[in-house]
Amino acid sequence: MFEQGITILGLGPGAPEMLTLQAWRHLQSIPEIYLRTRAHPVVAGFPSTLQVHSFDEVYEQSNNFSEVYRTIVERVLEEAQRNGTVTYAVPGHPFVAEATVPEIVRRARELHIPVRVIEGVSFLEPVFTALEIDPFPRAVLVDALELGALHVPNFPTDVPALIAQIYSRQIASEVKLTLNAFYPDEFRVRLVHAAGTPQQKVEDLALYEIDRSPHIGLLTALYLPPLDEATSMEAFLEIVAHLRAPDGCPWDREQTLQSLGPMLLEETYEVLEALDQEHVENLQEELGDVLLLISMLSQIASEEGYFAFPQVVQGIHRKIVRRHPHVFGDVDLKDSRGVLRNWEKLKEAERKENGTAEQKGILDGVSKALPSLVRAQEYQSRAAHVGFDWSDIQGVREKVMEEWEELRQANSPEEIEKEVGDLLFAVVNLSRWYKVDAETALRKANERFMARFKHIEQEARVMGKPLADLTMDEMENLWQQAKRRGK
Known part of the structure; x- marks a missing residue:
């Protein structure tokens, strides 16, 4: 007997003997079944009386996986509404690396269609058996398709990762390029092919070699060991929190938001010094010192109930996306001048949205704590973004000479101070026009x-x-x- 509504069945990782007894009994009790794909070894051993349909043609007719999954979801729901019952089977476990099932369950609940899930062994169990490791407690599960579309890995580097769905050399190549942002070419990794089947194979190789494997197929996954201890932001934030804990460092526990301000300024200048000297090793160390102070400030703010580090990251994340519609949206900007003009328009819109447009102008956001040369150049740059600027550099040069002449003619100490300031301001503007940071x-x-x-x-x-x-x-x-x- 088969029940009304939708039955979602997991076919296991591949080997017929890994199909659950519950799944096999259900297969014997139904007249027909819909498969996400026929490309699964268990299908050949289905009961001979079972009529089998698959959605393989949807993959062939669609341009992307999102479209494929939407189509499959719609057709499963339509079949359930038309016949009152349908069995839909997927490889592995219905809720492990399976995009269609959660959406079918969600939509079915909205339509008041009963859903029954018959679990199956996922690909995870045979993969970890093949690797002979226990993923507990810190391994992460990563989708190769998502990872390959990124520029940097989207998981902590001090934990092991299992990257699934590396079904082609092209996907392996894309994953490799993303991982190379943090992991060296020679980093040792393991490719697991067809885990849980007689064709199972584990390859130990360097990261740069993964897209050269001749064994890559539909059942290939990549195991990535931890890069090293203390290489993730999460681990570093734990260190900082420990410093501030009751059993931490007395000096660090005494620090406040105010006491760390001068240190942040000093460390920032040390970063600038390393940049001036083009000393890469020093730059790495000084950036670490700045990161420590940023993390410490965030930790103190969290302790005082203001905000936590995730809110800092989220805030700047949203701001960057919002202010780069030409990258993350559909705005077409041809050059950096257009980007800067649009930047000011976006900030003006933000000020209006926050109710501060009338009180604040475009120069009000420049910190008065900045060194005077930096502040002068920032004032000039912001004014230039909205068109308040010389038409060419000749006018800037003439302004410098004009201010020099006014200084020469100044008599009183007050006039001299004023004209020296005007001359310096004009020279900063000249520096800006030469694209030199004053x-x-x-x-x-x-x-x-x-x-x-x-x-x-x-x-x-x-x-x-x-x-x-x-x-x-x-x-x-x-x-x-x-x-x-x-x-």
Whole structure:
């Protein structure tokens, strides 16, 4: 006997002996069955009286999997409504890596159609048996199709991952490219083919080799061991939380949102210094220091009930997506100038939505804590985004000379201070037009000055003279010597 409504049946991972007794009894009791695909070894052993239909032609006629799954769901529901009953069978377990079943169950509930699920062994059990490992407690399950469409892996790198549905070399190649963002080419991985069938095979190979395997097929999965300990953001956040815990570090527990502010500024300048020196190892370390402070600030905010780290990530995630409709939407922008103009329009719309448009202008969002050169350049850039700018660089050059002349004619200390400020502001604008960051340019000039002056000090010691006893000509000669060495 078969029941009214929809029966969803799991066919197991492949080997006929892994079909459950409940599933086999149901197959013997029904006149017909609908399969998501005939490409399953168990199908050949179905009762001879069973009429078999499949949705394989839907795969051939559709352009993408989403369309395939929608069509299958609709047809299963239609069959249930027309005949009062239908059995729909899928490979493995109905709720493991099976997109159609959850949607059928959801839609059937809305339509008041009874649903019965006959479970099956999923592909997971034979895969982990083949690997001889226990996935508990931290392994993650990843869809190869989704992973291959990304630019970076979407799971923590310090946990093992099982990547399913690597059914072709092309999918394997796409997965490999995504994983290469974090995992090196030589990283050792394992491909599991046809787990739970007589054709089962496990390959141990380097990551770069996975798309070269001749054994890839419909039942292929990739096992990815952990990259290393302490390589995920989640693990790092646990370290930071531990520092702040009662059994953590007394110094870290004393820190506040306010006390960490100056440290964040200092560490940010150390990142800039590493960038100026093009010192990659230092840059990696300094970025870690900044990340520590960002994580610590988020942890303290969480403890005080303001927000937690996920809200920080979610906020910037949504802002980036919202402000890049030309990347994540259908807005067509041809160049960076168009992007910046649209950026300001979006921020103006946000201000209106938040009820702050009348109180705040486009310059109000620039932090007054920024160094003056940085703030000047940001003011000029934001004004330029809405069209308040010179038409060409000649006008900028003339403005610099105009401000220089006004400085020359200034008499009082107040006038001199004002004109020096105007001249500096004009020079920052000139820097912007040359696509040079004014703060970086001045910082590098400071470094050059320090290096050259140290050369003068060193040569004075070699000469056995106090620095103050050198004549201006001697200092100038040593300065030029240092300048030539620098070049």
